[in-house]
Structures are given as C-alpha cells and as structure tokens.
Amino acid sequence: MTGSILLHGGEVLTDSGLQRTDVLVRDGEIGGLGEGFAGETSVDCSGCWIGPGFVDLHTHLREPGQEHKEDMASGAAAASAGGYTAILAMPNTAPAIDTADRVAASLGRAREISTLDIGVAGAVTEGRMGERLADLEGMLAEGVRWFTDDGDSVASAGLLHVAFQVLHGNDATISEHAEDASLTAGAIMNAGEVADLLGVRGMPALAETLIIARDIQVVRATGGSLHIQHVSTGAAVELIAAAKEEGLPVTAEATPHHLAFDHTELEHRDPRFKMKPPLRTASDVADVRAALVDGTIDLVATDHAPHSEAETIGAGLEDGAFGVIGLETAAAAITTWLGPKPEVLFDRMSIAPARIGGFSRHGQVPVVGAPANLVVFDPTAEWVPTEFRSRSANCPWIGRAVRGRVRATIFEGAISFQYGSMSPQGHHP
Numbered sequence: 001m002t003g004s005i006l007l008h009g010g011e012v013l014t015d016s017g018l019q020r021t022d023v024l025v026r027d028g029e030i031g032g033l034g035e036g037f038a039g040e041t042s043v044d045c046s047g048c049w050i051g052p053g054f055v056d057l058h059t060h061l062r063e064p065g066q067e068h069k070e071d072m073a074s075g076a077a078a079a080s081a082g083g084y085t086a087i088l089a090m091p092n093t094a095p096a097i098d099t100a101d102r103v104a105a106s107l108g109r110a111r112e113i114s115t116l117d118i119g120v121a122g123a124v125t126e127g128r129m130g131e132r133l134a135d136l137e138g139m140l141a142e143g144v145r146w147f148t149d150d151g152d153s154v155a156s157a158g159l160l161h162v163a164f165q166v167l168h169g170n171d172a173t174i175s176e177h178a179e180d181a182s183l184t185a186g187a188i189m190n191a192g193e194v195a196d197l198l199g200v201r202g203m204p205a206l207a208e209t210l211i212i213a214r215d216i217q218v219v220r221a222t223g224g225s226l227h228i229q230h231v232s233t234g235a236a237v238e239l240i241a242a243a244k245e246e247g248l249p250v251t252a253e254a255t256p257h258h259l260a261f262d263h264t265e266l267e268h269r270d271p272r273f274k275m276k277p278p279l280r281t282a283s284d285v286a287d288v289r290a291a292l293v294d295g296t297i298d299l300v301a302t303d304h305a306p307h308s309e310a311e312t313i314g315a316g317l318e319d320g321a322f323g324v325i326g327l328e329t330a331a332a333a334i335t336t337w338l339g340p341k342p343e344v345l346f347d348r349m350s351i352a353p354a355r356i357g358g359f360s361r362h363g364q365v366p367v368v369g370a371p372a373n374l375v376v377f378d379p380t381a382e383w384v385p386t387e388f389r390s391r392s393a394n395c396p397w398i399g400r401a402v403r404g405r406v407r408a409t410i411f412e413g414a415i416s417f418q419y420g421s422m423s424p425q426g427h428h429p
C-alpha cells in the first residue's frame with residue numbers, strides 16, 4: 001500500500017455534475033472530498049475532470065498464445081495509460097478460454113497484475129468452433145459471468161438457445177460479435193462505394209443485423225441476457241432500440257473507431273482502418289453516435305485488438321489482420337469526435353460498463369469510503385499519439401491530433417499511471 005495522495009485543483013464528478021473539490025486518497029479508499037487536506041504525494045489536477053476509472057468490457061490481451069502482439073502486463077500498462085482501472089479479457093486466445101481450468105489459469109495470471117482488475121470472459125462453444133457448447137457450468141463455477149465467441153458469432157440459434165438455458169439464473173450474459181459469416185467471406189471492408197472504388201469485396205450491414213435480429217428472437221424465447229458488441233450500423237441501432245423498448249434484457253457497446261471514422265478512411269488503403277465490423281457510412285456513424293449519447297448504446301468498449309506491424313502494415317490492406325488497438329486513445333477519441341458532457345463520458349466509459357460487466361469496485365461516483373479507482377482526465381489537452389505502452393501500434397489515431405488526455409490513473413489507492421512519467425507504475429523519471 002502506498003501513502004496518501006492528494007488530487008488537487010480538479011473538478012470531481014458528483015450526482016449533480018462536476019464540482020470543484022480536492023480528493024484525498026488514503027488506505028485504498030477515498031478518504032476525503034473537500035479542501036485543506038495534505039497528502040504524501042500530490043497530483044496537480046487543474047483543468048481536469050476526476051471520476052471513476054474507465055472500465056473496458058472488450059479487450060484482447062492475446063495471452064496465452066499470441067504474446068508477440070500483447071500480454072497481460074503490456075495490455076495492463078496500456079489500459080492504465082488510457083485511464084482504465086478494470087478490463088475484461090476476451091477468450092479468443094490460443095487456446096481459447098473455454099474450460100474451468102483455462103479460466104483459472106488466466107485469472108491466476110490476471111491476479112499477478114497489481115495495477116488494474118482484469119476479468120476473464122469464457123467462450124460459448126468449444127474452441128470457439130461453433131460445434132459444441134463449452135463447459136459453461138465449469139466456467140460459471142470459476143466466477144465467469146460473460147461469455148462470447150468474439151471474433152465470430154455464436155454459430156447457430158440452436159447453440160445460443162441452449163447456452164441461454166444453461167446460463168439461466170446465473171446472472172450471466174452472452175456478448176455477441178454480430179457477423180453472419182456467410183455474408184462476409186473474403187470481404188475486407190464495408191460494402192459500398194469505397195469498396196467498389198478499391199475493387200475489393202465488402203461486408204453488408206445485413207451481416208450484422210441478421211445476427212442481432214436472430215439473437216433478439218432467442219432472447220425473447222429464453223429470457224437470456226444479451227450484449228451486442230461493437231455496433232456499427234444505423235439498422236443495428238434500430239433493432240437494439242426496439243428490443244429495449246420491449247423491455248428485453250439487451251445491452252450494447254460502440255467502439256471509439258466506429259464512433260469516429262467512416263469507410264472513406266480506407267480510400268488510401270491504410271490497413272490501420274481495417275476491422276470487424278468494418279467502418280461504415282457517414283450516416284451509420286451519425287446513428288451510432290446519437291445512440292451512444294441517448295443511451296440506446298449503453299457503453300464504449302475498445303475492442304483493443306493488438307497485431308504486429310508485419311501482420312498489419314506489412315501485410316497490406318487485403319492480407320492484413322482485422323482490428324486496431326484502442327485502450328490508450330479511447331477517451332481522447334470520444335472527447336475529440338463526440339465532445340460529450342462529463343456525466344455522459346463517465347457513464348458510458350465507466351459507470352455503465354462496471355454495472356453491466358459486474359465490476360463492483362469500479363464505476364462509482366466518488367464518495368468518501370469508496371474504493372479509490374479513479375481517473376484524472378484533462379478534456380482540453382491536445383496531443384498526437386505516436387507511441388504506445390501496448391506491444392502493438394496498429395492504431396488508427398497514430399499521427400492524428402486528438403483532444404483529451406489522461407493525466408493520472410489511481411487503482412486501489414495507488415497511482416497506476418501518471419502523465420509525464422516514464423513507467424506505467426507512476427514513478428517520475
């Protein structure tokens with residue numbers, strides 16, 4: 001345990017907006033809100049918003065099996081630099097996290113990381129192959145409450161139906177990567193005029209909406225809890241809005257890249273804009289933004305997907321891997337492209353994902369006695385991302401000016417990141 005920390009000069013999130021006050025962090029908790037405190041360490045928070053640390057329900061940490069892209073330690077360092085205090089690791093590792101033993105091994109590794117909470121999601125089907133259900137009960141017994149075949153959709157309505165029945169009564173959610181693979185084989189970007197211009201195959205919006213429509217029907221039949229990952233189209237937003245209107249247990253996320261960019265970014269064949277689902281039309285981007293602001297889309301999730309340079313830039317647009325990193329730039333991207341009110345930023349990036357993902361020590365409006373899991377965020381700082389704590393640099397924001405920067409991250413009462421420090425541990429050079 002480190003000594004006390006004074007966060008001074010900032011504006012703190014409250015139930016009625018921001019309020020100018022100092023924050024004393026002591027013994028892992030918020031020890032005081034007000035003026036006149038002294039701390040052993042102090043952080044200048046002038047011009048900054050202080051709120052609950054960000055929570056990401058969609059992170060690819062690549063461990064085990066693909067540590068040349070990322071591992072738990074490098075991913076954790078990237079997360080802290082992005083203001084995150086909790087992240088949920090996706091199970092599409094090699095091997096996939098699809099058994100109780102593999103969950104236990106990953107949670108064991110996660111507990112070695114002392115700078116943020118790492119939760120582990122389990123695969124829905126064995127090896128994510130879409131043939132037989134994975135050992136959902138065994139993974140439930142290890143504490144898993146989030147299941148996904150991310151990278152692919154749950155292969156059939158039948159498997160989804162049985163999975164929801166197995167999970168029934170366990171407060172567990174299936175998180176769906178909505179992509180009907182029969183419509184996307186061989187495609188590398190959104191179907192439309194840019195794909196036509198480049199002469200490449202495109203993925204239609206239909207690939208996303210078919211799976212969401214299917215899943216909502218299965219939710220209606222089973223009462224299962226469904227989360228839709230990385231919503232990319234206006235048509236998907238309409239389906240989710242209707243399901244919520246009906247009162248079905250459906251939640252949804254949007255990524256920073258789908259909120260910021262449309263498919264014209266690919267006109268120059270830059271593989272850093274290649275992802276699944278693909279960047280869509282300007283109209284889709286407008287619909288996804290509006291849905292995030294009005295709450296139809298509950299939260300921002302990064303889909304942080306590290307790949308090496310050889311697998312992305314080196315491979316070119318047509319052969320390059322799908323996916324981009326996002327932990328270190330998410331808050332800046334949301335600030336730059338949406339300019340949300342602080343209440344909206346903290347809700348969509350912390351409070352909602354903590355509640356929906358079950359991270360009970362995170363996502364709380366700061367009050368005395370609460371766990372000190374906090375971010376100090378400067379909403380006006382301008383910067384250009386150039387290098388990353390992530391092991392990979394496949395980032396669409398490289399070299400692009402953004403606004404909004406994390407000044408410090410506090411995890412369980414200790415500084416896990418501080419801007420200007422050389423190490424992710426918060427030591428000054």
Ligand SMILES: [Zn+2]
Nearest residue numbers: 150151177229
């Ligand atoms: Zn996905």
